[in-house]
Amino acid sequence: MTAPDEATCSLIKAVDLVGERWTFFVLREALAGTTRFSDFRARLGIASDVLTARLAKLVDSGLMTRRAYREPGQRPREGYCLTEAGRQFNVVLCALQQWGDEHLPDTTSTVVYRTVDGRPVQVRFVDGEGAVVAAGDVRPERGR
Helix, strand or coil: CCCCCCCCCHHHHHHHHHCCHHHHHHHHHHHCCCCEHHHHHHHHCCCHHHHHHHHHHHHHHCCEEEEEECCCCCCCEEEEEECHHHHHCHHHHHHHHHHHHHHCCCCCCCCCCECCCCCECCCCEECCCCCEECHHHCCCCCCC
């Protein structure tokens, strides 16, 4: 395989978009239902300027949208909601955590991925016919 063309490689584009540490945590919180700036700050302990930059990048990229809300007696504010592309990032986070749980175990981990009715889930490779394929049997291949 040769070096990828940075202008067209989807992996490079994806890493440029979400490759910053805080971006993963912001997306994880959003997937867990967080929408308000103050709640992201409180749950993550992230500096306001860093959070502002990460949220702006996620909005600009189409992973999140801004949505106005207003608490009784308060000024209008904007919340942050995931788009379909943002919701699909759940697979990436789950796969990364699953890999970390296996190869870099941490007994204090507090995030578990489950179905809506509580069953644990795992990310797996699946072929075009729906059969699970072992990770060792999958290789990247240059396309186009």
